[in-house]
Amino acid sequence: MTAALALTDVTVSFGGGRGLAYTAVSDTTLHVAEGEFLSVVGPTGCGKSTLLNLAAGLLAPTQGQVEVLGTALRGINRRAGYLFQSDSLMPWRSARDNVAAGPEFAGQSRAAAREAADAWLDRVGLRGHGAKYPHQMSGGMRKRAQLAQTLVLDPPILLMDEPFSALDVQTRLMMENELLALWQGATPRKSVLFITHDLEEAISLSDRVVVLSAGPATRPIAEFPIDLPRPRDVAEIRMTPRFQELQERIWSVLRDEVLKAYQAWRAA
Amino acid sequence: MITSARLGIGLLLLGLWQVGSVTGVLSPLFFGRPERIAAVIGDWFGTGDIWPHLFVTISETLMAFASGTVAGVLAGLWLGLSPRTQAVLDPYIKAANAMPRVILAPIFAMWFGLGMASKVALGFTLVFFIVFFNVLQGVREVSPTVLNATRMLGASRKQLLRHVYLPAALSWVFSSLHVSVGMAFVGAVIAEYLGSARGVGYLILQAEGVFDVDTVFAGIVVLTGCALVLDAGVSVAENRLLVWQPRADTPRDT
Numbered sequence: 001m002t003a004a005l006a007l008t009d010v011t012v013s014f015g016g017g018r019g020l021a022y023t024a025v026s027d028t029t030l031h032v033a034e035g036e037f038l039s040v041v042g043p044t045g046c047g048k049s050t051l052l053n054l055a056a057g058l059l060a061p062t063q064g065q066v067e068v069l070g071t072a073l074r075g076i077n078r079r080a081g082y083l084f085q086s087d088s089l090m091p092w093r094s095a096r097d098n099v100a101a102g103p104e105f106a107g108q109s110r111a112a113a114r115e116a117a118d119a120w121l122d123r124v125g126l127r128g129h130g131a132k133y134p135h136q137m138s139g140g141m142r143k144r145a146q147l148a149q150t151l152v153l154d155p156p157i158l159l160m161d162e163p164f165s166a167l168d169v170q171t172r173l174m175m176e177n178e179l180l181a182l183w184q185g186a187t188p189r190k191s192v193l194f195i196t197h198d199l200e201e202a203i204s205l206s207d208r209v210v211v212l213s214a215g216p217a218t219r220p221i222a223e224f225p226i227d228l229p230r231p232r233d234v235a236e237i238r239m240t241p242r243f244q245e246l247q248e249r250i251w252s253v254l255r256d257e258v259l260k261a262y263q264a265w266r267a268a
Numbered sequence: 269m270i271t272s273a274r275l276g277i278g279l280l281l282l283g284l285w286q287v288g289s290v291t292g293v294l295s296p297l298f299f300g301r302p303e304r305i306a307a308v309i310g311d312w313f314g315t316g317d318i319w320p321h322l323f324v325t326i327s328e329t330l331m332a333f334a335s336g337t338v339a340g341v342l343a344g345l346w347l348g349l350s351p352r353t354q355a356v357l358d359p360y361i362k363a364a365n366a367m368p369r370v371i372l373a374p375i376f377a378m379w380f381g382l383g384m385a386s387k388v389a390l391g392f393t394l395v396f397f398i399v400f401f402n403v404l405q406g407v408r409e410v411s412p413t414v415l416n417a418t419r420m421l422g423a424s425r426k427q428l429l430r431h432v433y434l435p436a437a438l439s440w441v442f443s444s445l446h447v448s449v450g451m452a453f454v455g456a457v458i459a460e461y462l463g464s465a466r467g468v469g470y471l472i473l474q475a476e477g478v479f480d481v482d483t484v485f486a487g488i489v490v491l492t493g494c495a496l497v498l499d500a501g502v503s504v505a506e507n508r509l510l511v512w513q514p515r516a517d518t519p520r521d522t
């Protein structure tokens with residue numbers, strides 16, 4: 001089976017040519033299988049977002065290759081939806097018109113795009129809020145709108161960059177559960193590359209967790225299959241002994257990297 | 269309370285002016301007399317003599333505003349999206365903006381004659397730079413996240429321009445609308461004052477020539493009223509066009 005997303009031996013350096021090159025990611029190989037929910041955890045500032053931008057085609061690797069569903073990626077990754085950490089909605093468009101944007105860009109009529117948008121607003125729990133502008137919505141509502149905006153295009157691959165990190169704990173758990181429900185309800189399942197620094201979130205959502213080393217020159221140093229049963233409730237699964245066992249094992253690896261990142265930050 | 273205080277101040281000032289001019293403390297030759305000024309204005313609107321002049325001044329204002337805005341948006345988008353060209357042209361743009369453009373009025377009068385064209389040209393040079401710099405700023409400050417997100421949604425370069433850069437730039441244009449409409453008006457009136465055959469600025473110029481200070485003041489009052497009406501119009505347009513922008517008084521769901 002071909003991987004949905006394959007980063008093979010990729011290296012990303014910035015500002016090369018003057019001897020001041022900063023290597024964000026080094027010799028990294030990361031494969032996401034079709035239908036797999038893969039989380040990548042690592043200390044803050046370790047180049048996690050760089051990996052996502054590579055997969056999205058927003059950034060080209062200095063070395064190595066990126067393949068999407070078996071084809072080399074050139075330019076923007078049209079098979080992927082990207083859920084950003086910060087606000088990415090167009091502030092001049094209402095929630096509904098934001099969700100309708102993708103279908104509109106693809107050439108659908110305004111009416112058809114709006115109909116699709118309304119259906120997705122319903123599914124993410126924003127029924128009746130379509131006329132609101134982003135500044136009139138709460139952080140949680142904006143996240144839901146972003147989710148609808150991405151999913152309305154039905155991309156086979158989902159790239160998520162700490163999407164829920166700005167939300168309060170309750171909203172966050174709720175959004176995580178809804179994300180899992182949407183993911184499990186879709187056939188075929190989407191391949192997800194989920195970036196986070198929150199280990200609990202990574203374990204409770206994923207099929208597999210990859211740990212990155214501290215930056216610079218980040219690379220994966222360990223990976224753990226998550227054999228927790230599905231469907232899961234992200235809050236309840238955290239109470240199970242298996243979850244805690246996994247968490248201890250992954251944390252023992254992650255802790256050293258977090259410490260390194262912290263010391264590097266203190267030295268700087 | 270506030271309204272009556274406002275009215276009170278106005279009446280007090282008018283009263284002092286009237287008393288001063290009647291008693292001779294304020295020379296009517298230089299300061300006019302409020303009741304004569306009112307009479308001139310009443311006469312203008314009573315006979316309808318003012319309308320052709322007002323029409324000319326307002327037409328010039330609107331044409332200068334429209335042409336300056338369109339050109340400013342286009343130039344701002346162009347240079348905003350090609351930083352190299354902008355870097356090359358930067359000193360010229362700065363010089364053109366630093367120049368006291370009112371002084372171009374005589375040149376425009378020579379080039380375009382004493383008709384409306386020379387007034388529109390002066391207003392254009394005033395409006396253009398305000399809009400241009402705002403659009404440039406708007407393009408520079410487009411959120412990279414919104415830009416990337418929109419690209420990920422499949423927007424082509426043309427769609428990015430239409431759906432991201434243009435709205436972002438226009439929000440800056442709208443926020444400077446009060447200033448640019450005001451500048452278009454200033455450009456029209458100044459150019460009329462410096463040489464014309466019609467318009468409220470021309471009326472003021474004529475009256476000044478015969479030392480008719482009452483008519484000069486009457487012209488100023490009419491122009492002020494006109495500017496207030498334009499400004500109110502801008503506020504209405506703003507409220508309709510910028511519904512998406514956060515304001516202090518908009519409710520927010522939690």
